[in-house]
Amino acid sequence: MDSQFSIVPGWSWVIALIFGAAIGSFLNVVIYRLPRGLSLSNPPKSFCPICKHSLGVPDLFPLFSYLLARGKCRYCHTPFSSRYFWVELLNGSLWAVIWHQFMFVQYDPLRTGFYCLTTAALVSVFFIDWELYIIPDELNAFLLLFGIVYQVLNKTPLVGVMGALMGWGMLTGIAMFGRVLFGKDAMGHGDIKMMRGVGALLGGPMLCVNMVIAVVAGLVFGIAMLVIASRQATTDAAVAVVESTEPVEGGEGTGEQPTPVLAAEEEELAPESIGSLIIHGAWYLFCLDIVGIFAPGIYKWIGENPSEELIEDDNWKPSLTTIPFGPYLAVGAVVCMLFAPQIEKGLSNYWKTVTHAASLEHSGSKGFVEIEPNRLNCRAGYSIGSAMSGAGWVASDSRCDVTGGSQWNKKI
Numbered sequence: 001m002d003s004q005f006s007i008v009p010g011w012s013w014v015i016a017l018i019f020g021a022a023i024g025s026f027l028n029v030v031i032y033r034l035p036r037g038l039s040l041s042n043p044p045k046s047f048c049p050i051c052k053h054s055l056g057v058p059d060l061f062p063l064f065s066y067l068l069a070r071g072k073c074r075y076c077h078t079p080f081s082s083r084y085f086w087v088e089l090l091n092g093s094l095w096a097v098i099w100h101q102f103m104f105v106q107y108d109p110l111r112t113g114f115y116c117l118t119t120a121a122l123v124s125v126f127f128i129d130w131e132l133y134i135i136p137d138e139l140n141a142f143l144l145l146f147g148i149v150y151q152v153l154n155k156t157p158l159v160g161v162m163g164a165l166m167g168w169g170m171l172t173g174i175a176m177f178g179r180v181l182f183g184k185d186a187m188g189h190g191d192i193k194m195m196r197g198v199g200a201l202l203g204g205p206m207l208c209v210n211m212v213i214a215v216v217a218g219l220v221f222g223i224a225m226l227v228i229a230s231r232q233a234t235t236d237a238a239v240a241v242v243e244s245t246e247p248v249e250g251g252e253g254t255g256e257q258p259t260p261v262l263a264a265e266e267e268e269l270a271p272e273s274i275g276s277l278i279i280h281g282a283w284y285l286f287c288l289d290i291v292g293i294f295a296p297g298i299y300k301w302i303g304e305n306p307s308e309e310l311i312e313d314d315n316w317k318p319s320l321t322t323i324p325f326g327p328y329l330a331v332g333a334v335v336c337m338l339f340a341p342q343i344e345k346g347l348s349n350y351w352k353t354v355t356h357a358a359s360l361e362h363s364g365s366k367g368f369v370e371i372e373p374n375r376l377n378c379r380a381g382y383s384i385g386s387a388m389s390g391a392g393w394v395a396s397d398s399r400c401d402v403t404g405g406s407q408w409n410k411k412i
Helices: 010-036 064-068 083-105 109-132 137-153 157-182 189-202 204-245 274-285 288-294 296-302 326-338 340-363
Strands: 368-372 375-379 381-383 386-390 400-404 407-411
Touching: 010 083, 010 109, 010 137, 064 083, 083 109, 083 326, 083 340, 109 137, 109 189, 109 326, 137 157, 137 189, 137 288, 157 189, 157 204, 157 274, 189 204, 189 274, 189 326, 204 326, 204 340, 274 288, 274 296, 288 296, 326 340
Parallel strands: none
Antiparallel strands: 368 375, 375 407, 381 386, 400 407
């Protein structure tokens, strides 16, 4: 629907911004509590992560509370992470853009609602995976639920099922490919489960665009991080050389050149076995990870105990070049939602071009086609003893008039 016929005023995106920022305040609770195994409802009030003091009403106004308190707790005066502000601003802004796109430019309330909910979940995924290198199963379950319910209400359930299978298959295939060819873990399990849900919402074609955006963004950022890591390693090595040659109290420096350490060595972990990849791939295919949220005991079937996996007990420290892929997948999915009409139109035009070219190539064995500005000339081929042995392609709904002999003119 064109904007001039929309029943929603153009300024209404401000309302979406406010509601989105308020939901962003709740997302901060999700980002902090969910990966740490804390209840989202107990305690019912938000609290300072430093002094544990419950926050009062003046602390709960999205965006403004953080600015007025200058990013500090009003009780212990300890600075808060700026993440709390940026999550609220980011989610509010995304909701405002989605509202404008699908309630004003186009009028599609169903898509508006589910895109906003999915975006909120992806914002949580982005910040959790960026900080802790994990994606909670609860968020992946919500993504799959949002996608399937949206497609059912949109009367396209097959699109949701095929998209989920495609998302699962693409990421599982990458994980298996990297393990077999390079002997390394190429994809996290959380990424596989995440794209299963995103695929259900976006469908197969948009999922491919999502992957392209994620790969390009990850590649650009990965190269930048490698450059930073290389420079930091050089600086650390130079500092180590200077410190080793300085005189020690009560004695002289040895003058020996130490072996420079180019970078902090990341603890090498054995790659996941191929058998484990196959088992977990089937586990995610049949959505048993979602069942496991409510019945954790089923993990005993594959020899795991998820209750033992706590963030505080994990001593693994990533290096500077360890980059989670989930945030880039989330960025790709959000971009696909924000610009869904433009991307869908581009994919449709591309598909029409490909199929039209294939039709012309198929008909080329019988004739040939000349394309001129504003005119498509379809010439028919002749053979001896036949009035017309073949004709070029002509659309069934087109109007063609014979201008003589073997030439058909289709005006466009």
